[in-house]
Amino acid sequence: MVASAFLPELWTEILVPVCAVIGIAFSLFQWFIVSRVRVTADQGASSSSGGSNNGKNGYGDYLIEEEEGLNEQSVVAKCAEIQTAISEGATSFLFTEYKYVGVFMVFFAAIIFVFLGSVEGFSTKNKPCTYDDTKTCKPALATAAFSTVAFVLGAVTSVLSGFLGMKIATYANARTTLEARKGVGKAFIVAFRSGAVMGFLLAASGLLVLYITINVFKIYYGDDWEGLFEAITGYGLGGSSMALFGRVGGGIYTKAADVGADLVGKIERNIPEDDPRNPAVIADNVGDNVGDIAGMGSDLFGSYAEASCAALVVASISSFGINHDFTAMLYPLLISSMGILVCLITTLFATDFFEIKAVKEIEPALKNQLIISTVIMTVGIAIVSWVGLPSSFTIFNFGTQKVVKNWQLFLCVCVGLWAGLIIGFVTEYYTSNAYSPVQGVADSCRTGAATNVIFGLALGYKSVIIPIFAIAASIFVSFSFAAMYGVAVAALGMLSTIATGLAIDAYGPISDNAGGIAEMAGMSHRIRERTDALDAAGNTTAAIGKGFAIGSAALVSLALFGAFVSRAGVHTVDVLTPKVIIGLLVGAMLPYWFSAMTMKSVGSAALKMVEEVRRQFNTIPGLMEGTAKPDYATCVKISTDASIKEMIPPGCLVMLTPLIVGFFFGVETLSGVLAGSLVSGVQIAISASNTGGAWDNAKKYIEAGVSEHAKSLGPKGSEPHKAAVIGDTIGDPLKDTSGPSLNILIKLMAVESLVFAPFFATHGGILFKYL
Numbered sequence: 001m002v003a004s005a006f007l008p009e010l011w012t013e014i015l016v017p018v019c020a021v022i023g024i025a026f027s028l029f030q031w032f033i034v035s036r037v038r039v040t041a042d043q044g045a046s047s048s049s050g051g052s053n054n055g056k057n058g059y060g061d062y063l064i065e066e067e068e069g070l071n072e073q074s075v076v077a078k079c080a081e082i083q084t085a086i087s088e089g090a091t092s093f094l095f096t097e098y099k100y101v102g103v104f105m106v107f108f109a110a111i112i113f114v115f116l117g118s119v120e121g122f123s124t125k126n127k128p129c130t131y132d133d134t135k136t137c138k139p140a141l142a143t144a145a146f147s148t149v150a151f152v153l154g155a156v157t158s159v160l161s162g163f164l165g166m167k168i169a170t171y172a173n174a175r176t177t178l179e180a181r182k183g184v185g186k187a188f189i190v191a192f193r194s195g196a197v198m199g200f201l202l203a204a205s206g207l208l209v210l211y212i213t214i215n216v217f218k219i220y221y222g223d224d225w226e227g228l229f230e231a232i233t234g235y236g237l238g239g240s241s242m243a244l245f246g247r248v249g250g251g252i253y254t255k256a257a258d259v260g261a262d263l264v265g266k267i268e269r270n271i272p273e274d275d276p277r278n279p280a281v282i283a284d285n286v287g288d289n290v291g292d293i294a295g296m297g298s299d300l301f302g303s304y305a306e307a308s309c310a311a312l313v314v315a316s317i318s319s320f321g322i323n324h325d326f327t328a329m330l331y332p333l334l335i336s337s338m339g340i341l342v343c344l345i346t347t348l349f350a351t352d353f354f355e356i357k358a359v360k361e362i363e364p365a366l367k368n369q370l371i372i373s374t375v376i377m378t379v380g381i382a383i384v385s386w387v388g389l390p391s392s393f394t395i396f397n398f399g400t401q402k403v404v405k406n407w408q409l410f411l412c413v414c415v416g417l418w419a420g421l422i423i424g425f426v427t428e429y430y431t432s433n434a435y436s437p438v439q440g441v442a443d444s445c446r447t448g449a450a451t452n453v454i455f456g457l458a459l460g461y462k463s464v465i466i467p468i469f470a471i472a473a474s475i476f477v478s479f480s481f482a483a484m485y486g487v488a489v490a491a492l493g494m495l496s497t498i499a500t501g502l503a504i505d506a507y508g509p510i511s512d513n514a515g516g517i518a519e520m521a522g523m524s525h526r527i528r529e530r531t532d533a534l535d536a537a538g539n540t541t542a543a544i545g546k547g548f549a550i551g552s553a554a555l556v557s558l559a560l561f562g563a564f565v566s567r568a569g570v571h572t573v574d575v576l577t578p579k580v581i582i583g584l585l586v587g588a589m590l591p592y593w594f595s596a597m598t599m600k601s602v603g604s605a606a607l608k609m610v611e612e613v614r615r616q617f618n619t620i621p622g623l624m625e626g627t628a629k630p631d632y633a634t635c636v637k638i639s640t641d642a643s644i645k646e647m648i649p650p651g652c653l654v655m656l657t658p659l660i661v662g663f664f665f666g667v668e669t670l671s672g673v674l675a676g677s678l679v680s681g682v683q684i685a686i687s688a689s690n691t692g693g694a695w696d697n698a699k700k701y702i703e704a705g706v707s708e709h710a711k712s713l714g715p716k717g718s719e720p721h722k723a724a725v726i727g728d729t730i731g732d733p734l735k736d737t738s739g740p741s742l743n744i745l746i747k748l749m750a751v752e753s754l755v756f757a758p759f760f761a762t763h764g765g766i767l768f769k770y771l
Contacts, residue, residue, distance in 0.1 A: 007387040012327040012334070016211050019337035023204025023499065026344050030193045030200070030351075031168065037175040037190055039080045076178065078521040082282075083174035086513065089286035089636050090166050093253060094294060096644060098159060101245050105155050108241065108655070109148045112234065115759040116144035129226055130567070130758075132322075138220070138227045140758060146217055146231035147755060154238025154305055157209045161301045162246050162294035165198040169293045169506060173285075173513035177523070177531065180514065184530040185356035188365070191510045191534060192503065196347050198297060199502030200340065206301050207336045210235060210308060214330075223324060229309075229316035230567070230758075236309035236560075237755050240302035240748040243295070244654055247744055248598060249647035250295035251737030253639045254287025255602045258736075259729050260609025260635070266725050269617060269624070270717050274516035277623055279616045279630035280609055283639045285516045291736055292509040292542065296549075299744055300502060303552050304495050306751050308332045310559035311488035313567070313754070318401070318485065319394040327388055334388045335413060335492050338380040343499035346373040359533040366504050366541045367428070373497040374421045378414055381493065385410035397483035398562075399571060408481040409489060416493030416555060419474040420548050423467045427547035430463035431693035432540040433701035437463075442698040442713060445720035445727070452695070452727040460691030460734075464683050467547065471554050471682070478555075484562030491555035494548065505545035508538025536700055543693040546740055550685045553743030554678065560750035561674050567757040568667040573675065579768070583661065583672020590657065590673070591681040594745055595688070595738040597650045602733035605642030612638055654745050658753045666765025670753055678746050685742035692735025695727035 007015075120127060120140035129137040172194030180187035213235060214228070221228035261280035265271050274281055311332040315321055320328040327334075349372055350365055385406050394401035430437050437459050444455040478486035495501075515531035565573065573580055612635055622628035662670045702721050705714045713720040753760070 007327045009326045012330055012388070016330065016333050016337050017208060019340050020204045020208035020211065022344070023200045023340040024208070027197045027200035027204065031197045034172055034175060034190055034193050034197070037179055039076065039083060039174050039178065075521055075523055079174040079177055079517055082517050082520050083170065085282050085632065086173065086285045086289065087167075087170035089282060090170055090289040090294075093286065093290050093640050093643075094163055094166060096640060097245065097249050097647075100644060100648075101159070101242060104245070104651075105152065105238075105242070109151055111659075112151055112755065113144045113148045115756055116147055117141045119758045119762045129224075137224045142220070143227055143231050143758070146220070147234035150213060150217075150232055150234030151238040151755075153209060153213055154235035155242045156238075157206060158239040158242035158246070158298045158301050161202045161205065162242075162298040164201055165297035165506065166289045166294040168194055168197045168201075169289050169510050169513070172510050174517050176510055176514035176534070177517045177521070177527070180518065180527045180530045184359055184362070184533060187514065187530060187534055188356045188362055189351060191507050191514065192350055194510050195503035195506035196351070196499070198293070198506045199343070199499040202297055202301055202502055203304070203336070203340055203343070203499040206304050207333060207340070210305065211333060225316045225321040225324065225329070229312045229321070232312055233309045233751065233755050236302070236306035236751045237748075239298070239305035240744055240751055241655065243298035243302035244741070244744045244748055245647055245651050246298040247291075247295040247741045248650050248737070249643045250287070250291035251598065251733070251741060252601050252605055252646050253643035254284070254291035255732045255737050256605030256609050256642055257283035257287045257635065257639045258732050259602065259606035260613050262725060262729050263606075263610050264613040264617065267722055268614075272519060272716070274519035276520040276522075277626055277630060279613050279632060280635045281516065281520065282632040283609075283635040285513050286636060287639065288509040288512050293506055296505055296545070296740070297502065299549060299740065300495070300498055302744065303491075303549065303556055303747065304336070304498055306560060306747050307488060307491040307495055307552065307556045308336070309751065310556060310563050310754075311485060311492060313563045314396055314483075314485040314488060314559075317396045317566070325390070328390060328393065331384070331388050331409075332489065332492050334384045335381065335489070335496050338384050339377060339496035340499055342377045342380050343373055343497055343503075345376060346497070346500050347503065359530070362533060363432075363434075363537040363540060366507070366537055369500050369504055370421060370424055370497075370544070373500040374417055377417055377496055381413045381417070381496070382410055385413070395482050395485045396566065398566060402483050404482045409486065412478040412482050412486040413489050413493035413496070415474045415477045416490030417496060419470045419490070420494035420551055422470045423547045423551040424544040426463065426466045426470075427543050427690060427693075428540055430459060430690050431543040431697055433536075433697040438694050438697050438701060439709065441694050441727070442701045442710070442724065445698065445702065445713060445723040448719075449723040449726040452698070452723050453730060456691050456695045456698070456727055456731065459694050460687035463690040464686045467551060467686055468683070471551055474555065475558060484559055484566070487555055487562065488559035491552050491559055494552040494555060501545055501548055504541045508535070508542040511535045511538045532704070536697070536704070539693070539697055539700065543689065543735075546689045546693075546735070547686070549740065550682060550689065550743045553685075553747050554682045557674070557678050557746040557750040560747070560754050561671070561678065564674070564750065564754040564757050565671060567754060568761045570667050570671055573668070573671045575672075577668065579666065579668040580672040583665070583669040584676040586661075587673035587676025587678075588680040590653070590677045591684050591742050591745060594650055594653055594742065595684060597653065598738045598741055599733050601642070601646035601650070602737050605639065605646065608638050608642065609635060650741070654748055655752065658749050658756065662753065662756060662760035662764045664765070664767045666768055667757070667760050670760065670764075674750050674753060677749055681742045681746040685739050688734040688739035688742070692731030692739065695724070695731035696735065699724040699728040
């Protein structure tokens with residue numbers, strides 16, 4: 001008999017939900033503090049209300065500067081008006097998107113129920129367990145029903161994560177702009193606190209819903225943990241399928257508006273970014289919220305749900321599940337619970353323990369968040385591994401049980417956690433304009449856009465090398481210690497500080513919006529300089545966040561792949577067999593097909609946007625002079641219509657591929673497809689995200705003109721600057737649509753294959769059966 005965990009089951013039952021509730025309470029507290037910044041002209045009220053803070057971090061002090069020759073009340077009213085327009089545009093788009101996604105959700109839920117129910121011919125009788133014939137498990141019809149419920153729960157949680165993130169971001173953007181009048185430190189605190197609201201709300205609600213789902217399902221399943229955790233995989237599928245549409249739809253929306261606004265506004269008309277005369281400017285700011293906030297929130301929630309599901313499935317057929325050791329079984333959830341507490345402490349370093357006083361302190365403060373959370377989390381994982389795991393246990397390893405020690409599992413999680421940090425900092429090196437790679441790209445703009453594009457592409461390809469080695473090393477170490485379970489908990493390790501990662505990620509678009517509002521409201525150039533400094537730091541941290549998302553997606557999809565192979569009864573995947581090699585080739589091609597679809601969608605939507613912006617500049621008298629208002633609503637409608645229409649084909653490609661391959665060609669070919677898409681998808685995703693990020697920051701490097709080298713390339717409107725804007729425009733769909741969506745492609749196909757594995761194992765491969 002294998003020893004049980006040190007932590008009693010009752011304590012586990014209490015600790016996990018308590019940590020989740022603490023996370024939700026902390027996010028509400030941060031929101032309350034942000035809400036004290038009033039978007040009204042009565043600044044005195046908001047200043048005096050913070051007396052208890054002793055004037056620290058922007059409370060209890062008056063404006064450092066008064067607006068230069070401007071009426072303060074009209075500026076604040078203008079900020080509030082712009083904020084409302086952005087919020088209404090984002091809400092309207094998401095509601096439209098969710099209507100279409102809701103129809104898909106109902107349709108796909110029916111497919112899950114019918115396909116999985118048909119495994120045993122819709123029988124209601126108990127069946128022998130898949131991994132132990134001596135025991136009886138609940139019928140396949142029950143797995144079908146509960147998988148469907150889990151799918152809907154995952155989908156709804158994912159949608160809510162994205163929607164609430166968007167509402168928080170649109171609530172905070174104008175408040176960040178107004179606080180920038182007191183100083184850059186005050187604006188930073190508001191933007192970061194708002195990001196923390198989203199981070200903690202998403203991490204805690206994802207954990208709480210998963211925990212409640214497991215306990216409710218357990219009432220029916222009883223001792224049949226194999227069936228219970230097989231049904232739970234639907235939760236990961238629901239989360240990721242909604243994330244796919246959120247990322248693709250939001251990405252097309254934001255980049256169509258961004259490319260349209262930049263090409264006509266900056267290059268043709270030579271007006272600043274976010275100039276209120278530009279008809280696409282509101283659509284551009286709405287896009288930041290629906291793509292970078294709502295899409296990213298759903299994406300990282302999907303990664304978290306899938307990593308948890310992959311670990312739970314493997315654990316249920318290991319000694320944890322066989323011996324019904326509930327505490328050890330919930331080890332993945334205990335890691336996430338500890339992560340919430342660690343991120344809470346880490347957040348206080350940015351908001352309360354230290355105060356930002358200068359622009360140069362912003363980026364180090366954000367990077368310190370990653371380092372502090374990783375260091376503290378290492379200690380947290382050690383504690384969880386000591387109290388939550390037996391000293392020795394067995395893990396299912398493709399038909400055999402592998403003996404594992406608790407310190408080995410601790411190392412698996414740590415490898416994932418630290419690999420994430422390495423990927424993050426390598427991404428920063430290749431995308432921040434503080435380092436030579438981006439400065440080299442900026443320098444190449446001297447000879448025009450063509451050399452800028454060549455240098456940018458080369459940088460993206462080169463930036464793949466170290467992250468791939470980091471992912472490969474973490475896979476080797478974690479698999480050597482604990483088989484596929486080790487890979488799954490390594491992915492969870494990378495995602496364990498998700499609350500901090502999301503806070504840093506969400507901070508970027510909030511700061512970007514704040515700068516846009518400052519420009520549109522006609523505020524002082526000094527305030528725009530402050531919001532630009534916040535945005536520049538946010539750009540780099542957004543690239544770091546994408547690096548984390550792609551790295552964790554690689555580990556998650558490999559863990560799901562392992563669980564799928566085990567569940568489908570495939571003992572080895574032999575690449576020399578024709579069934580597998582054709583799958584590998586097709587799988588490796590899919591990320592290119594998917595990227596082509598999303599890039600073309602952005603291009604065709606941007607084409608319509610450019611034509612509309614040109615039309616307004618040419619036909620509305622007084623628009624360039626600033627005496628007439630542009631028609632913002634038409635541009636918002638173009639982005640909305642294009643993204644809703646264009647998100648469906650890429651979504652169908654990802655969702656239907658596993659079903660078609662599994663049903664017609666069988667599990668071996670599907671194994672090849674999953675392996676091929678993972679190998680090529682990760683490379684393209686990293687290079688696309690980093691190329692786009694480098695072009696964006698090369699443009700910002702020239703615009704800021706901080707160093708002598710940057711001044712020699714500028715100012716705005718110079719030929720090198722125009723070449724940099726073209727590079728940035730090409731990079732927009734790479735870094736914000738195709739790149740981030742690819743990590744969902746590799747995860748979603750793997751989790752979908754796992755959910756439908758019983759169906760494919762029973763009815764799959766009909767073409768080969770009759771050939």
